[in-house]
Amino acid sequence: MKHTRTMALILTLMLLFSTMVSAAATDPALTIISPASETVVCSDSLLISVKITKPETIKVSVYEEKQVKGDQLVAVDVNNLQALQAASDAMTKTTAGGTKIQFVSQEVIPSETFTAAGTLSFYTKQINNVTPGLYKVKIETVDANGRVLYTTQNLVAVKGVVSEGEKSALFETNQSGISQFLQNLLKNIFS
Numbered sequence: 001m002k003h004t005r006t007m008a009l010i011l012t013l014m015l016l017f018s019t020m021v022s023a024a025a026t027d028p029a030l031t032i033i034s035p036a037s038e039t040v041v042c043s044d045s046l047l048i049s050v051k052i053t054k055p056e057t058i059k060v061s062v063y064e065e066k067q068v069k070g071d072q073l074v075a076v077d078v079n080n081l082q083a084l085q086a087a088s089d090a091m092t093k094t095t096a097g098g099t100k101i102q103f104v105s106q107e108v109i110p111s112e113t114f115t116a117a118g119t120l121s122f123y124t125k126q127i128n129n130v131t132p133g134l135y136k137v138k139i140e141t142v143d144a145n146g147r148v149l150y151t152t153q154n155l156v157a158v159k160g161v162v163s164e165g166e167k168s169a170l171f172e173t174n175q176s177g178i179s180q181f182l183q184n185l186l187k188n189i190f191s
Contacts, residue, residue: 027141030150030152032137043161048123055119060125105136109127135158
């Protein structure tokens with residue numbers, strides 16, 4: 001039950017972030033394959049993979065969204081329901097108590113520029129030693145003068161490496177019907 005509530009809150013947070021992102025124009029010739037938008041990654045690395053279907057230049061940036069607490073920046077605790085709710089409330093810029101919450105984007109890697117020469121190209125980069133928190137992958141399509149034409153963003157919650165106990169706990173809840181069938185199928189595939 002706790003995992004279900006955590007996942008529901010993470011998905012709600014991602015949906016709130018995605019409504020802000022969807023207001024910006026996205027490049028129809030560009031698809032962020034990995035990480036998928038509004039997902040939870042159980043690893044200490046992020047794989048950035050972008051598909052580009054026409055010749056153009058992109059600028060790739062990866063940021064960690066940090067929460068301002070006092071005079072410090074702290075990672076959003078994706079394991080803590082209250083911290084995720086605070087992050088969700090921050091999208092409206094005010095908590096239920098009326099206090100302001102701020103988020104700051106911290107660059108994880110220096111921005112990289114990639115030029116696609118053909119009608120199908122891929123940009124791929126693996127970022128290792130990623131700590132748990134909320135991350136934003138931002139892809140800007142730029143013209144020859146460096147002017148931004150499109151912005152495409154994905155948000156992802158990184159939980160870090162999941163222990164064997166947490167993995168097995170996901171499959172120990174009682175299910176029925178199709179849920180039980182899918183659970184058993186996944187268990188057989190990944191065990």
